[in-house]
Amino acid sequence: MxxxxxxxxxxxxxxxxxxxxxxxxxxxxxxxxxxxxxxxxxxxxxxxxxxxxxxxxxxxxxxxxxxxxxxxxxxxxxxxxxxxxxxxxxxxxxxxxxxxxxxxxxxxxxxxxxxxxxxxxxxxxxxxxxxxxxxxxxxxxxxxxxxxxxxxxxxxxxxxxxxxxxxxxxxxxxxxxxxxxxxxxxxxxxxxxxxxxxxxxxxxxxxxxxxxxxxxxxLPLLALADKMRTLAANQTDIEIKGTDRPDEIGEMSRAVVIFQKNAIALSQSQLKLIEQASSLEEKLHLEQRMTELQRNFISMVSHEFRTPLTIIDGQAQRLIKLREPISSHDIVERAHKIRNSVKRVTKVMENIITSSSLYDGTSQLPFAPRKLDPCKLIADVCRINEENNPQCQIRFDYDEQPMLVFGDQDLLFLIFSNLISNAIKYSNADKEIRVTAYAAGDFAVITIEDKGIGIPEKDMAQLFERYHRGSNVTGIGGTGIGLHLVKMAISLHEGDIQVQSKEGAGSRFIVRLPLAN
CATH class of the missing domain: 1.10.287 (Helix Hairpins)
Structure with missing residues (x-):
């Protein structure tokens, strides 16, 4: 002693x-x-x-x-x-x-x-x-x-x-x-x-x-600390110096040697446990994958079917409520809207398999690009949302000179339909939704701005993550998948999306798509 x-x-x-x-x-x-x-x-x-x-x-x-x-x-x-x-x-x-x-x-x-x-x-x-x-x-x-x-x-x-x-x-x-x-x-x-x-x-x-x-x-203390970090990283093949010192550092060195021996024994035990748990982990991973695919499938179908079915239902209700004879032109126009919505549902159904396998890396979003004017597509999206939400006010400003982009019509419809419907959903009925489109350099720039509830600052970093919803949207329906799909679709077009928002003051989404050369 x-x-x-x-x-x-x-x-x-x-x-x-x-x-x-x-x-x-x-x-x-x-x-x-x-x-x-x-x-x-x-x-x-x-x-x-x-x-x-x-x-x-x-x-x-x-x-x-x-x-x-x-x-x-x-x-x-x-x-x-x-x-x-x-x-x-x-x-x-x-x-x-x-x-x-x-x-x-x-x-x-x-x-x-x-x-x-x-x-x-x-x-x-x-x-x-x-x-x-x-x-x-x-x-x-x-x-x-x-x-x-x-x-x-x-x-x-x-x-x-x-x-x-x-x-x-x-x-x-x-x-x-x-x-x-x-x-x-x-x-x-x-x-x-x-x-x-x-x-x-x-x-x-x-x-x-x-x-x-x-x-x-x-220096000896720093060396011992470095050895401890190395051992903590499961690298046990190291030499411990200073064990022959007759002072506290020597005592610490000898304690580190004991820790090294224990770490080696623990590492060997972990290897055995890993081997035993490997088969269980594979089964658990498969089970989780199946559960994830099922949840993704349900979310995808629910999200993609909602808008066209709403259009079909709205047009059908208007036809039912009409008390006076309707012109053939109106019937044709409403029938075209119903058929377009049915085509959308059919298109979604055709891509169900691709969409359900999207998140496990075995497939991607369907992408069939061609030259098109995004302003016409955005105008259709605005008109459809105004018809489905008569109380909303959408103002669409764009350059009269045509802007052509090289993109997939269905994916672009998905992008702007999601952004505009979100602007309506998270704004009061008396608030105006402003949509603008203009050319800036080599890009077509489309902004969707609302005066709604905005996005909390703490949610901005995870805004485009799948299933993530803002902390201030309690009581408002949604799946948290829309913006994730928007981000993926814009990436396929080699564009980008930016967000400017303040909680309680509204949000502005800025989409940039390369112009077709």
Whole structure:
């Protein structure tokens, strides 16, 4: 039992181990990337928080000290009182701004060299401010010449000394910022390379896992599935691989081998059963054939005899109901209609044997083609249906120029009689049946259109199948054989028939017959 348990768990254990490896690799890659990005961020933060701010403050000091010197010159060299006042106010303001900037710079963390240079600048600036205050005091007390002399002498020397200290400090800051920038770029480059390397290692591991799953799991499983389909198709002469594997796939392979043996045994049993059932099947097939022939015979006779017998009955009833003398012309005309219908019945009776053997493949519909005008035949069909159904309205439109087709008159009568009688049967009495005939290219096109109940979409695919009737014709008589005969007759004429219909909106049957060349 322990051995079987180990076998069942081996493949699952391998997948779990590989999945854990991928998980920890991905986790490690994420943590490593985060660490390196954190180093880059710290270097960037040092540049932003220290060097850029220091450079900004030093730039402000350079500008403000220069403005201070310029304001001092405006004060002692200008003779305009308003300019002197403005210069004094500017000096006071700049003195406060410079002092505030110095304090901001001191609050930041600096290196020893920077702090030393900054202290030198502070001392030099304090010395210059004292000299400047002395210049301003002399000018205020009316000693303008002495003030200007001091401004051009010791004051200039003190300002130059302070400016030199500030320039030295600025150079040190720029140099430090450049070093920090190079360090950040170096850290970023190293982080990029290391992250790329870790990413490639992870991709390699994932690719190897996918390769392993494909070659060791997916392909063997697909092969086993293919073997199972082959066995299901009763092809037992196959080789099952992987039975020596100590995992679940090996277990499945061994199960397939057992299935193969059972399939072989079952196949042998089926052969014996087939041999035993062969004679019974032949007898059953013969019985079914006879039953089918009988049903076809009855359906054919019922369908083909109905129309001519109806005509004969209708004409006879009209003769019986006549109360006044009838002309010889009317008698001859009605007698001709009765004789034509009798001829049709006779024709059907002559072809009973052929029709009854039609569906078992031993015969075909009688086909005696000749050149004829289908419009005249269709007009006769329309007139007969109007006489048999006085309430119906049939409109027949056709080209006056004759159209000749090469066809069998009886089969064409069967085609159009079925289609027009169906249009009448499945339409209301007040709905018009429209029949059109025209030439289009090498074909005569005849359409029979009604506004009746239509054909459900689900019945369209089986419309011309024998004995099939629409799902919406309950209560309406019919055998389901008419359209099947129509389809066969049109095929004999090398034509085709199309149907356009919508349930509740009527149907249109389009018959195309080759024109006679």
């Amino acid at each position: 322990n051995s079987n348990l180990l076998v069942k768990r081996s493949l699952r254990t391998q997948i779990i181990l590989f999945s854990l490896l991928i998980f920890f690799l991905t986790l490690g890659l994420g943590l490593f990337s985060f660490s390196k990005l954190n180093e880059v961020n710290e270097a960037s933060a040092d540049i932003r928080g220290h060097w850029l701010q220091s450079t900004l403050f030093l730039g402000d000091l350079n500008n403000d000290t220069s403005d201070y010197r310029a304001a001092e010159a405006n004060l002692i060299l200008s003779e305009n009182p308003s300019v002197e006042k403005s210069a004094r106010e500017e000096i006071i303001t700049l003195k406060e701004i410079i002092s505030l900037t110095e304090k901001k710079y001191q609050t930041m963390k600096h290196g020893p060299a920077e702090l030393k240079t900054f202290q030198e600048f502070e001392q030099d600036w304090e010395r210059y401010k004292k000299t400047s205050d002395e210049v301003l005091s002399l000018y205020k007390n009316g000693k303008a010449d002495q003030a200007r002399k001091l401004y051009m002498g010791q004051s200039r020397i003190d300002f130059a000394t302070a400016s030199t200290s500030l320039s030295t400090l600025t150079s040190q800051t720029v140099k430090g910022a450049s070093s920090a920038s190079d360090y950040a770029a170096n850290i970023y480059s190293q982080a990029q390379k290391l992250i790329l390397l870790a990413f490639l290692v992870t991709i390699f591991c994932i690719a190897y896992l996918l390769y392993y799953i494909r070659t060791k799991i997916a």
